Amino acid sequence: MNVKKGIAILGSTGSIGTQALEVIGAYPDIFDLQVITAHSNADLLIEQAIKHLPNAVVIGDETLYEKVKQSLWDYDITVYSGEAALSQVVEFHEIHTVLTALVGYAGLKPTLAAIRAKKTIALANKETLVCAGELVTKLARENGVNIYPVDSEHSAIFQCLVGEFHNKIEKIYLTASGGPFRGWSTEQLKTVTLAQALKHPNWAMGAKITIDSATMMNKGLEVIEAKWLFSLKAEQIDVIVHPQSIVHSLVQFEDGSMKAQMGLPDMKLPIQFALTYPDRLKTDFPRFNFMDYPQLTFEKADKETFKNLDLAYKAMEMEGTAACILNAANEVAVDAFLNEKISFLDIARINEETLNNCISIQKPEYEDFVESDRQAREFAKSLV
Ligand code: NAD
Numbered sequence: 116m117n118v119k120k121g122i123a124i125l126g127s128t129g130s131i132g133t134q135a136l137e138v139i140g141a142y143p144d145i146f147d148l149q150v151i152t153a154h155s156n157a158d159l160l161i162e163q164a165i166k167h168l169p170n171a172v173v174i175g176d177e178t179l180y181e182k183v184k185q186s187l188w189d190y191d192i193t194v195y196s197g198e199a200a201l202s203q204v205v206e207f208h209e210i211h212t213v214l215t216a217l218v219g220y221a222g223l224k225p226t227l228a229a230i231r232a233k234k235t236i237a238l239a240n241k242e243t244l245v246c247a248g249e250l251v252t253k254l255a256r257e258n259g260v261n262i263y264p265v266d267s268e269h270s271a272i273f274q275c276l277v278g279e280f281h282n283k284i285e286k287i288y289l290t291a292s293g294g295p296f297r298g299w300s301t302e303q304l305k306t307v308t309l310a311q312a313l314k315h316p317n318w319a320m321g322a323k324i325t326i327d328s329a330t331m332m333n334k335g336l337e338v339i340e341a342k343w344l345f346s347l348k349a350e351q352i353d354v355i356v357h358p359q360s361i362v363h364s365l366v367q368f369e370d371g372s373m374k375a376q377m378g379l380p381d382m383k384l385p386i387q388f389a390l391t392y393p394d395r396l397k398t399d400f401p402r403f404n405f406m407d408y409p410q411l412t413f414e415k416a417d418k419e420t421f422k423n424l425d426l427a428y429k430a431m432e433m434e435g436t437a438a439c440i441l442n443a444a445n446e447v448a449v450d451a452f453l454n455e456k457i458s459f460l461d462i463a464r465i466n467e468e469t470l471n472n473c474i475s476i477q478k479p480e481y482e483d484f485v486e487s488d489r490q491a492r493e494f495a496k497s498l499v
Pocket residue numbers: 125126127128129130131132152153154155156175215216217218219221239240241242265266267318319320321322323324382
């Protein structure tokens with residue numbers, strides 16, 4: 116019997132994926148890496164496969180299949196390619212937990228497949244819950260599947276809730292660093308360059324989430340993610356700007372008591388906790404020193420300048436597929452910004468216009484999310 120925990124990492128070549136491999140590699144007696152996947156970075160996927168020896172790899176881009184296959188010829192590693200393979204590999208019997216570390220709406224389908232196969236989900240791919248939280252959480256309940264958050268704010272809330280699951284949450288506060296443009300005016304934001312937007316003050320992350328952090332869309336997506344993870348109403352979720360990123364988020368209970376989880380900003384900790392819950396494994400990660408942070412500060416989010424945050428609340432209020440529409444618009448807009456086709460402020464403009472113009476389908480089924488995502492992308496592209 117295999118007593119080690121079988122892990123699949125969807126998106127192993129990304130920021131979360133590579134850090135997850137470090138965590139898994141540090142505990143060979145605990146984890147058994149089964150599957151890793153990448154979209155197009157074949158070189159890194161091959162390197163990771165040779166180092167970590169999973170049973171299977173998936174390369175999304177089918178034109179790279181031969182290259183990966185040839186490179187791994189001497190190893191006992193099965194190579195798959197194409198989008199459909201993602202939803203198949205997550206079903207492997209040996210897998211216990213699927214870490215969804217791929218970016219964007221592309222995570223929805225394989226996550227649903229993993230839940231149907233009754234795999235525990237370690238969820239980094241917030242877009243999946245944003246788009247189809249109702250469907251995903253319902254399916255997880257029906258299949259008795261736990262979804263453990265990897266996102267640092269949600270991991271913080273989850274860590275505060277351990278031992279308190281029977282107690283009602285009055286409110287949660289998601290902390291936000293404020294990103295590289297905290298305190299900037301709309302006028303100043305008009306001339307923001309791509310390089311400036313890609314420079315996050317506290318976290319090194321993939322390009323998409325780095326831009327989302329600069330526009331505050333990331334916090335908007337996280338508000339929606341929190342709603343589904345912790346079964347909250349919109350008015351129970353507040354955002355507070357905390358530039359030092361030490362307090363990762365807070366829960367307020369019905370007696371007024373507040374619990375926070377703190378630590379240096381390092382995604383390896385929430386990744387590891389999602390893979391080992393309820394256990395905490397000893398690490399040599401750098402420790403927090405109070406003298407390095409004599410002041411922890413908190414301020415209001417500037418919702419006037421950073422419009423994406425309110426758009427997320429609006430999408431929640433609209434229900435149906437509205438959040439899926441907002442997410443699709445944002446994926447299109449961020450992609451256009453990364454390709455320097457639009458300006459920084461265009462991102463929120465495209466998001467707002469798309470949310471206002473595409474029809475949110477109420478009581479959606481899976482096909483409705485697919486349709487809303489398609490329509491919103493088409494509309495958003497017309498605004499680029
Ligand atoms: P990234 O861009 O660094 O990596 C993305 C990974 O997904 C890569 O392995 C890539 O090959 C794969 N991928 C990209 N497009 C794909 C597609 N269409 N189909 C299949 N695979 C695809 O991204 P990241 O920063 O690691 O973020 C991953 C997810 O985790 C995102 O949803 C992000 O919001 C979330 N997250 C990231 C951080 C962080 O610190 N990076 C923190 C919290 C949450």
